[in-house]
Amino acid sequence: MNEYIIEMVGITKDFPGIRANDNITLRLKRGEIHALLGENGAGKSTLMSILFGLYRPDAGQILKDGRPVEVRDPNDANALGIGMVHQHFKLVHNFTALENIVLGVETTRNGALRMDQARTQVMALSEKYGLMIDPDAQIQDITVGMQQRVEILKMLYRENEILIFDEPTAVLTPQEIDELMDIMRGLAHEGKSILFINHKLAEIKQVADRCTVLRKGVLVGTVDVADTSVEDMAEMMVGRKISFGIDKQAADPGDVVLSVKGLSVAGRHDKRAVSDVSFDVRRGEIVCIAGIDGNGQSELVYALTGLMPVESGQITLNGADITHALIRKRNDAGLSHIPEDRHRYGLVLDYDLQQNLVLKKYHHEEMQHRSFIRVGSVRAHAERLIRQFDIRSAQGPDTIVRSMSGGNQQKAIVAREIDTDPEALIAVQPTRGLDVGAMIYVHEQLVRVRDQGKAILLISLELDEVFQLADRILVIYEGRIVAELDGKQATAQELGLYMAGSRKETA
Ligand SMILES: Nc1ncnc2c1ncn2[C@@H]1O[C@H](COP(=O)(O)OP(=O)(O)OP(=O)(O)O)[C@@H](O)[C@H]1O
Ligand SMILES: [Mg+2]
Structure with a gap:
C-alpha cells in the first residue's frame, strides 16, 4: 500500500x-x-x-x-x-x-x-x-x-x-x-x-x-x-523572525466616552438576551467583555451599534443620548464597529475593495462633491489603507471583495473602522482569521488608538487576546455583567470561573 x-x-x-x-x-x-x-x-x-x-x-x-x-x-x-x-x-x-x-x-x-x-x-x-x-x-x-x-x-x-x-x-x-x-x-x-x-x-x-x-x-x-x-x-x-506579544503601557483613563446604563435587550424566543447592564468606557482604556459565546455579547453589541432596538436603559456617547439614534448618526458621532460576522455586517462582497473601504465616509465632503463621488480621493484613500494595513489582493483597489482571502477581508474591515478616527471603537473578535503577523499588527493598532485617547470596547472569546489587550475586564454571563476585573491582575482560572457562572461578584 x-x-x-x-x-x-x-x-x-x-x-x-x-x-x-x-x-x-x-x-x-x-x-x-x-x-x-x-x-x-x-x-x-x-x-x-x-x-x-x-x-x-x-x-x-x-x-x-x-x-x-x-x-x-x-x-x-x-x-x-x-x-x-x-x-x-x-x-x-x-x-x-x-x-x-x-x-x-x-x-x-x-x-x-x-x-x-x-x-x-x-x-x-x-x-x-x-x-x-x-x-x-x-x-x-x-x-x-x-x-x-x-x-x-x-x-x-x-x-x-x-x-x-x-x-x-x-x-x-x-x-x-x-x-x-x-x-x-x-x-x-x-x-x-x-x-x-x-x-x-x-x-x-x-x-x-x-x-x-x-x-x-x-x-x-x-x-x-x-x-x-x-x-x-x-x-x-x-520569512523573518517575529516577536510575539506587544508593548503596552499602563492605561491612563480620562473622561467617559461610551456610557451604558441599565440596558436590557430582548433576545429570541421571548428570552432576555441582555439584562440591566451598566458600564462606562473612558478615553485611553480598553475595556473587554469576556464570556462564553451566546451569553448576550452579540445582542449587547447590536444594541450599542443600532442593529437592534433596546428594551430599556440608555446609551450615551460623549454625553449625547444615542439610545435610539440611527446607525449613520452613531457613526458620524464617532462610533466605529468591527462586527463579528464579516460577511453579514462588515462588507458588501460584490463591491470592490475601494468602495468597501469608503463605506463609512463616502458622504463626507472629502469623498464627494454635490453628490458626485470624488473618484480620485476614494482611490487614494484605498491605496493608503492597503499599504498601511498590508491588505493583500489580486487587483488592489479594484479587487471584488468576495474573491479576497478571508483574512484580507478582515484586514479591510479593521482598516476602515480604525481609519474613521473614532471616539469609541467597538471591536468584536477583531483578529478572527488573521495570521500571527497580522494579528500582532492589529493588536498594536488597537493599543495605538487607545493611546490617542480613544475608548475601546473589545469583545473577544479568546482569552489570550483578552489578557494581551484588556485594561479592565467585564465578565458577561447569561446577559448580566457578573464581575469586573483588573486586566493586569486577573488570572485565566479566575476568569474561567466567572465565565462559567460558578462564581459571582456582588456589585
Ligand atoms: N475566486 C477567486 N478569484 C480571484 N482571486 C482569488 C480567488 N480566490 C482566491 N483568490 C486570490 O488568491 C490568493 C490566495 O487566496 P486564498 O484564499 O487561497 O488565501 P488563504 O491562504 O486561504 O488566506 P486566508 O488565511 O486569508 O484565508 C489571494 O490573493 C486571493 O485574492
Ligand atoms: Mg483561506
Whole structure:
C-alpha cells in the first residue's frame, strides 16, 4: 500500500492578477493530521479548493493511492472520498441539521424520501464520534459550533476518508476547540486522513503530525510538528523572525466616552438576551467583555451599534443620548464597529475593495462633491489603507471583495473602522482569521488608538487576546455583567470561573 493517500504534485493556479499557487507539492499520509500554514492570502484555501474540485489547476497533478485522478468538481471529490468543511460554512439555513447532512445523497424508495434510515445512521455516527447534534433543529437556530458538527457529520455520512478543514477553530469557543481537537484525533485514529488549515500555532502543535508551510503562493516546506517550535513555524511562514506579544503601557483613563446604563435587550424566543447592564468606557482604556459565546455579547453589541432596538436603559456617547439614534448618526458621532460576522455586517462582497473601504465616509465632503463621488480621493484613500494595513489582493483597489482571502477581508474591515478616527471603537473578535503577523499588527493598532485617547470596547472569546489587550475586564454571563476585573491582575482560572457562572461578584 502506498504511504500517501493523496499527493498534489506541482500544482499551479492563476487568478486574474495573481498566481495563487505556484508549483506546490503536498503529500498527505494515511491516518495523519496535516496542518497547512501560511499568511493571509498565501494560497491555502485555493489549494484545498483544488483538491475538493472547486477549482481546476492550471498545471500539476493529483494522485490518490499513487494513481493519477481527475477532480473536476465536488462530486468527483466525493467519489474519491474527499470531503471539506469550508472557511465560511455552506449549509442551507432553513433546513434541519438532518436534512443538510443527507442533502444530495438521500435514500428514496419508490420515489419517496426515506429519512428514517438516514436518521438512524446519522445518529449512530454522531454517537460514535462524539458529535452531538439536534437532528431536527434548523441551521439558523443553532450555534456555529453545532453547525460545524453538522458539516463534519456530512462528510462522515458520505464515508469520506480524506477530510479537509479550512480554519475550523476560528469561529469556535475555547471549549468547542478542545472538543474538536479530540474529535480530530479520534478520526485520525480511525484511519481518516486530515488536512487542517489553521493560523493558531499552539493548536497545530497540539494536534498535527506534520505541517506544510506556504508563503505568497509558494511552498516553503513540510516539517514534523514534534521537532519544530512554534517560533520556527512562524519564521517559515513570514520569512523573518517575529516577536510575539506587544508593548503596552499602563492605561491612563480620562473622561467617559461610551456610557451604558441599565440596558436590557430582548433576545429570541421571548428570552432576555441582555439584562440591566451598566458600564462606562473612558478615553485611553480598553475595556473587554469576556464570556462564553451566546451569553448576550452579540445582542449587547447590536444594541450599542443600532442593529437592534433596546428594551430599556440608555446609551450615551460623549454625553449625547444615542439610545435610539440611527446607525449613520452613531457613526458620524464617532462610533466605529468591527462586527463579528464579516460577511453579514462588515462588507458588501460584490463591491470592490475601494468602495468597501469608503463605506463609512463616502458622504463626507472629502469623498464627494454635490453628490458626485470624488473618484480620485476614494482611490487614494484605498491605496493608503492597503499599504498601511498590508491588505493583500489580486487587483488592489479594484479587487471584488468576495474573491479576497478571508483574512484580507478582515484586514479591510479593521482598516476602515480604525481609519474613521473614532471616539469609541467597538471591536468584536477583531483578529478572527488573521495570521500571527497580522494579528500582532492589529493588536498594536488597537493599543495605538487607545493611546490617542480613544475608548475601546473589545469583545473577544479568546482569552489570550483578552489578557494581551484588556485594561479592565467585564465578565458577561447569561446577559448580566457578573464581575469586573483588573486586566493586569486577573488570572485565566479566575476568569474561567466567572465565565462559567460558578462564581459571582456582588456589585
Ligand atoms: N475566486 C477567486 N478569484 C480571484 N482571486 C482569488 C480567488 N480566490 C482566491 N483568490 C486570490 O488568491 C490568493 C490566495 O487566496 P486564498 O484564499 O487561497 O488565501 P488563504 O491562504 O486561504 O488566506 P486566508 O488565511 O486569508 O484565508 C489571494 O490573493 C486571493 O485574492
Ligand atoms: Mg483561506
